[in-house]
Amino acid sequence: MTPxxxxxxxxxxxxxxxxxxxxxxxxxxxxxxxxxxxxxxGFTSCTLxxxxxxxxxxxxLDTLAARQILVAVLVIVWAARLGTFLALRVSKVxxxxxxxxxxxxxxxxxxxxMQAIWVFLTAFPVFIILGxxxxxxxxxxxxxxxxxxxxxxxxxTVEVTADFQKLKFKNxxxxxxxxxxxxxxxxxxxxxxxxxxxxxxxxxxARGFVxxxxxxxxxxxxxxxxxxxxxxxxxxxxxxxQERYGSRADYQSYKARTSxxxxxxxKREGAISIGNSSNEEI
Numbered sequence: 001m002t003p004x005x006x007x008x009x010x011x012x013x014x015x016x017x018x019x020x021x022x023x024x025x026x027x028x029x030x031x032x033x034x035x036x037x038x039x040x041x042g043f044t045s046c047t048l049x050x051x052x053x054x055x056x057x058x059x060x061l062d063t064l065a066a067r068q069i070l071v072a073v074l075v076i077v078w079a080a081r082l083g084t085f086l087a088l089r090v091s092k093v094x095x096x097x098x099x100x101x102x103x104x105x106x107x108x109x110x111x112x113x114m115q116a117i118w119v120f121l122t123a124f125p126v127f128i129i130l131g132x133x134x135x136x137x138x139x140x141x142x143x144x145x146x147x148x149x150x151x152x153x154x155x156x157t158v159e160v161t162a163d164f165q166k167l168k169f170k171n172x173x174x175x176x177x178x179x180x181x182x183x184x185x186x187x188x189x190x191x192x193x194x195x196x197x198x199x200x201x202x203x204x205x206a207r208g209f210v211x212x213x214x215x216x217x218x219x220x221x222x223x224x225x226x227x228x229x230x231x232x233x234x235x236x237x238x239x240x241x242q243e244r245y246g247s248r249a250d251y252q253s254y255k256a257r258t259s260x261x262x263x264x265x266x267k268r269e270g271a272i273s274i275g276n277s278s279n280e281e282i
Contacts, residue, residue: 003059004214007131010053011046016116018042023112027105032098033090035115040083042119047075050130065137067145067208071126071201074152078197085163097236122198122224125205125217136210148204155197158182158263162189177245179254185263187241187254191233192261198224234261 001009022038051072054060101107120127129137165181182189199221209215228234238260245251257266 004131019112019116036086040079043079063134065134066140129205129208151200152197155193159193
């Protein structure tokens with residue numbers, strides 16, 4: 001088996017082992033409180049394993065390429081930040097998404113299995129880069145490297161800003177929807193940041209692909225985008241928001257004037273029509 005193949009296999013085994021352990025702890029307790037934490041641990045442990053386990057002849061830690069070190073650090077920073085944020089949030093508020101699963105171990109284990117797949121596919125280009133022998137990596141600093149870092153930094157900044165502003169707003173106004181700060185520019189700014197940073201990560205990794213098959217790493221931004229926009233993130237959040245605020249004129253006004261996903265200035269009030277809804281905003 002090639003070094004990158006062995007690395008990917010090891011990473012996959014560790015990924016599923018982390019989720020299996022978390023499930024074994026969570027199932028008897030019928031709780032989802034360790035779910036997001038297990039996701040963060042999965043990303044971190046898999047990244048460290050792929051980074052540290054050098055299998056190629058003459059490939060040691062002191063020979064790691066700058067690109068390999070950078071992508072590993074970025075994933076760990078992102079995972080630590082998001083995992084901590086979500087774990088603290090779920091410690092205060094029960095996650096209703098798990099109600100139909102956590103009381104039945106057969107259904108509950110599927111949720112953890114899906115998280116393992118999410119971890120592996122999302123960070124797949126990173127795991128490829130870390131599995132490649134360091135000697136195969138081009139020097140860091142090409143145009144795609146810079147573009148990738150810029151897009152990742154944009155996405156990370158947007159996600160962190162959106163999460164912080166929403167948390168602060170919800171603490172003060174738990175029954176209202178957030179429409180201030182970065183949320184004036186996008187109704188799902190946090191998801192825009194999440195998609196953007198993984199697009200940036202793929203671009204950053206692209207110059208480090210040394211075999212044609214490794215371009216399959218594009219599955220990461222495609223998978224993340226499809227998952228967030230069409231499957232869970234935006235779709236479920238939109239449904240929940242409509243159920244909670246759909247009867248409010250100020251929400252209908254905010255929804256009509258504000259971009260759904262991309263950050264974009266709000267439409268002028270005179271440029272929209274929402275029936276008898278008022279333009280009052282929180």
